[in-house]
Amino acid sequence: MTASRSALLVLADGRFPAGGHAHSGGAEAAVKAGRIRDAAGLEAFCRGRLHTTGLTSAGLAAGAALGLDPYELDAAADARTPSPALRTAARRLGRQLIRAARAAWPGPELDALAAAFPRGAHQPVVLGVTARAAGLGPEDAAHCSAYETVGGPATAVVRLLGLDPYQATGVLARLAPEIDEVAARATAAARGGVGALPAASAPLLDITAEQHAAWPVRLFAS
Amino acid sequence: MSLRATARIAADADGSLPVLTSDGPLALRRTRAAVPGWTRVTVVGAMSAPLGGDRLAIETEVRDGARLRVDSAAATLALPGRSPEPAAYELRLRVGGDAVLRWLPEQLVSAHGSDLRVRTDVDLAPTARLVLREEQVLGRHGEPPGTLVSRLAVRRAGAPLLDQELAYGPGASGGWDGAAVLGGHRATGQLLVVDPAYEGAPPTARPLGESAALTPLAGPAVLVTAVAPDALALRRILDAALDELAPE
Amino acid sequence: MHLDHGHTHHGAVSADAHRPDGTRRALRIGLGGPVGSGKTATVAALCRLLRDTLSLAVVTNDIYTREDAEFLLREAVLPPERIQAVETGACPHTAIRDDISANLEAVEELEDTVGPLDLILVESGGDNLTATFSRGLVDAQIFVIDVAGGDDIPRKGGPGVTTADLLVVNKTDLAPHVGSDLGRMARDAAEQRGDLPVAFTSLRSEEGVGPVADWVRERLAAWTAAPVPAA
Numbered sequence: 240m241t242a243s244r245s246a247l248l249v250l251a252d253g254r255f256p257a258g259g260h261a262h263s264g265g266a267e268a269a270v271k272a273g274r275i276r277d278a279a280g281l282e283a284f285c286r287g288r289l290h291t292t293g294l295t296s297a298g299l300a301a302g303a304a305l306g307l308d309p310y311e312l313d314a315a316a317d318a319r320t321p322s323p324a325l326r327t328a329a330r331r332l333g334r335q336l337i338r339a340a341r342a343a344w345p346g347p348e349l350d351a352l353a354a355a356f357p358r359g360a361h362q363p364v365v366l367g368v369t370a371r372a373a374g375l376g377p378e379d380a381a382h383c384s385a386y387e388t389v390g391g392p393a394t395a396v397v398r399l400l401g402l403d404p405y406q407a408t409g410v411l412a413r414l415a416p417e418i419d420e421v422a423a424r425a426t427a428a429a430r431g432g433v434g435a436l437p438a439a440s441a442p443l444l445d446i447t448a449e450q451h452a453a454w455p456v457r458l459f460a461s
Numbered sequence: 462m463s464l465r466a467t468a469r470i471a472a473d474a475d476g477s478l479p480v481l482t483s484d485g486p487l488a489l490r491r492t493r494a495a496v497p498g499w500t501r502v503t504v505v506g507a508m509s510a511p512l513g514g515d516r517l518a519i520e521t522e523v524r525d526g527a528r529l530r531v532d533s534a535a536a537t538l539a540l541p542g543r544s545p546e547p548a549a550y551e552l553r554l555r556v557g558g559d560a561v562l563r564w565l566p567e568q569l570v571s572a573h574g575s576d577l578r579v580r581t582d583v584d585l586a587p588t589a590r591l592v593l594r595e596e597q598v599l600g601r602h603g604e605p606p607g608t609l610v611s612r613l614a615v616r617r618a619g620a621p622l623l624d625q626e627l628a629y630g631p632g633a634s635g636g637w638d639g640a641a642v643l644g645g646h647r648a649t650g651q652l653l654v655v656d657p658a659y660e661g662a663p664p665t666a667r668p669l670g671e672s673a674a675l676t677p678l679a680g681p682a683v684l685v686t687a688v689a690p691d692a693l694a695l696r697r698i699l700d701a702a703l704d705e706l707a708p709e
Numbered sequence: 710m711h712l713d714h715g716h717t718h719h720g721a722v723s724a725d726a727h728r729p730d731g732t733r734r735a736l737r738i739g740l741g742g743p744v745g746s747g748k749t750a751t752v753a754a755l756c757r758l759l760r761d762t763l764s765l766a767v768v769t770n771d772i773y774t775r776e777d778a779e780f781l782l783r784e785a786v787l788p789p790e791r792i793q794a795v796e797t798g799a800c801p802h803t804a805i806r807d808d809i810s811a812n813l814e815a816v817e818e819l820e821d822t823v824g825p826l827d828l829i830l831v832e833s834g835g836d837n838l839t840a841t842f843s844r845g846l847v848d849a850q851i852f853v854i855d856v857a858g859g860d861d862i863p864r865k866g867g868p869g870v871t872t873a874d875l876l877v878v879n880k881t882d883l884a885p886h887v888g889s890d891l892g893r894m895a896r897d898a899a900e901q902r903g904d905l906p907v908a909f910t911s912l913r914s915e916e917g918v919g920p921v922a923d924w925v926r927e928r929l930a931a932w933t934a935a936p937v938p939a940a
Contacts, residue, residue, distance in 0.1 A: 256808035261798035265641060272671075274640030287636025294634075317679035318621035321686065323666045326679065335810035398799045417635065438612065439634075440625040441642040442649050445686050449666050449674035456776070460796035460811075 246373040249343065250366075251383045253390065258335035262328060263395030263459035264288060264388060268447035270399045278406040281396050285389040285414055289421055291441035293388035295319050296363040297381040297425030298436040303367020304380035304429075309352055309360060311433045316361035319438050322445045324452035326361075328461040334359030340369035348372055377429055381422035389414055395459055463514030463544045470519070472500050474526030474560075487517060494530060496709055504533040504566065511537075513576060514544025518551040521564075523589075525557040530709075533566040536598070536692075539607055541574035547608070547632075552581040556589035563709070568596040568648075568692050575607030576632055583615040585622070588657055591615075591682075592707045594699060596650035598692045599629055599643075606647070608632030615653065615682075622680045623653065646672070646688035648695040654706045655682040664706070673698045675706075728820060735766075735826035736932040737816060738925060739805065739842035741869055742853035744835030747879040747912060749777045751853055752832050754918035755925065756786035763929070765828040766791040766819040768812060770801045777832060790823055801834030809846040816846075828929060838867035849928050851921065855880040860889035863897035871901050875908060875924050882911040 249255065266284060269275045275284050299319075302312050320326045333356070341349045349372050352360060359365075363384050370380035393407045428435050451457060466485030472478055478500060483489045488506030495501075504519070511517050523529045539548060556562045571577060585591055595613065599606030608630035615623040627649070629637045636642060643649060659681035666676050673687035685702040689695035728734045740748050752767055759765055767787060769777040771794060778794035781787065793815045797804040804811055816829050831847055833840060842850045852873035854862050857880055863870055870876060876898055884891050891909065898907045908920035 254807065256810055258808060258810040258814075260800060260803050260808055261796050261811055263798065269640040269644075272640075272644075274644050280640055283636055283639030284641045285636070287639040287641035290628075290634035290636055291642060314621055315624065318615075318624040321623065321625070321676045321678055321684045322674070323677055331811075331814065335814060338810055338813065395798065438614070438624040438626045440627060442627070442686050442688050443644050443646075444641050445676065446668070446672060446674040446688065449676060450668040450671075452666070453668055457796070458799040460798065 266392035299363035300380040300384035301377035301429035330359035344372040472529040511548035513542025539575040539577040739847035739850035802840040856889040
């Protein structure tokens with residue numbers, strides 16, 4: 240099957256109804272801690288997230304798109320996600336994504352994944368299986384996952400700081416070559432199987448995810 | 462000249478050390494354990510290694526029923542070498558049934574200009590217990606850091622329990638010092654406690670002050686992750702966590 | 710181990726009237742309206758009036774997470790396991806209209822955890838006059854405005870006022886104090902809404918929410934009487 244560029248646009252569209260809009264990817268905690276104050280802070284945050292969580296997620300997504308065992312991928316995702324708040328968010332988003340995916344590209348593989356993980360599989364795993372169902376390849380899944388890891392925080396910071404949306408979009412555009420590079424690395428790694436997947440992690444994202452989850456009042460779910 | 466060295470430790474349940482092999486800069490000594498029933502090994506000689514191009518490894522086997530503590534006499538300092546190749550430091554730890562390993566080395570300091578890849582592979586039997594501390598200090602006092610990439614992969618009964626890679630310094634991918642990763646902190650570390658007793662009632666996740674968090678993993682284990690301005694502040698956080706989770 | 714591909718599973722389509730076991734799911738009614746018009750108070754009053762005869766639950770969509778949910782918990786209108794808060798990332802209208810996945814998760818989780826329900830009230834965070842619920846999320850929606858917000862709101866229209874299945878004009882007891890003309894509001898609403906109903910309420914007394922509760926009961930009777938559509 241030839242990968243459809245338009246199917247990738249549908250899947251990567253911020254309006255794809257899979258719950259991402261309620262998650263800041265750690266940006267809400269970073270804004271509150273004063274670590275993101277402007278476009279430069281957002282860019283450093285997004286770049287760090289892209290090369291850590293982004294690379295790891297993109298590897299899982301590419302692996303799932305290649306048809307690696309979803310159970311093994313999900314266990315690999317658990318081992319790469321020490322924060323229970325982030326594991327919960329990832330499974331919740333996985334469940335929200337599979338709902339949209341099954342409506343958009345119905346098929347037996349997504350049905351089987353939904354049945355196997357009633358509480359939700361990790362979102363990047365679902366994303367990879369969704370890419371398969373949409374006729375997309377592992378590079379597409381990796382791109383989509385890597386882009387999401389920076390697109391979400393950028394949108395959130397526009398809302399949280401009232402940051403100029405042109406500046407936020409400029410940040411994403413400047414990161415584009417690195418997103419390509421991360422997607423390529425993730426895909427190459429995934430071709431080596433689950434054991435070869437990247438495990439890049441970010442201490443502050445793990446630490447602040449638990450702080451954020453303990454706040455009584457917050458705008459974003461994570 | 463870059464060097465290759467592999468030191469080996471094996472501990473038995475009767476308190477003996479059937480294998481205790483020093484190699485090159487990795488000098489191992491049996492030292493007096495503070496707690497009866499435990500065996501203790503101290504790494505005494507790794508102070509100014511590894512240099513660029515060096516390949517060092519420590520293999521440790523804690524056999525069924527053994528109780529072993531491994532620590533080090535001083536911090537490990539990664540320094541630039543004559544070789545443009547990065548240095549490699551590999552730790553391979555196997556912990557058998559009903560065995561316990563407390564792996565509590567001093568800090569790893571990434572000096573300016575150094576380039577080190579650390580890989581820690583831990584294989585745990587289902588009934589094994591583990592206490593493992595890792596601390597990375599980016600640069601000696603007042604200097605910019607070298608490049609440090611550290612992978613920690615822990616398997617329990619063959620299944621992945623924790624798999625993380627940290628990368629800092631000029632050779633790392635971008636953003637490592639930004640708000641998502643270190644946010645300007647110069648010391649970071651983890652304390653991992655694996656205990657089958659957590660299977661029933663794992664501790665609940667909670668922030669530990671502003672720059673650390675205690676997180677139960679998906680398996681019977683707890684990870685404390687911390688960032689701090691310096692090695693001393695980092696040790697204070699991890700010591701408090703060690704006292705709470707796994708006092709000696 | 711690979712997933713078997715033969716399995717089918719219900720629930721892929723959001724507006725599906727079935728639970729996974731094939732039985733009819735709860736009727737879902739959305740409540741929207743501007744900030745301060747009394748949505749949460751209306752939900753609380755409905756819960757008190759209906760909880761003895763119906764099995765019900767509430768999903769809140771706060772701007773600041775959990776505020777409305779916590780009000781309902783404090784007021785003890787329902788046991789805590791029957792109240793779920795959805796986080797909306799500062800955009801409650803997105804969560805009830807453009808991307809309803811988190812709300813669908815919440816309503817399904819409520820049915821799974823507290824057992825079969827007759828009715829789920831989905832409350833939107835206070836938003837502007839254009840916020841309406843997706844038909845994929847709710848079966849009917851109530852739009853709550855109040856007299857203190859100005860008696861020209863019905864005349865101004867907007868999707869909430871014009872298309873909601875029930876328009877509630879709340880705080881009628883304040884009308885004399887804020888100079889709002891209830892007759893004018895009723896006439897303007899009728900002009901905007903045609904045959905769609907309007908209820909005037911004051912929640913100062915327990916029975917104040919009565920007209921809304923009656924409308925909910927009618928909707929529920931119709932929902933229960935309708936044949937279960939083929940899956």
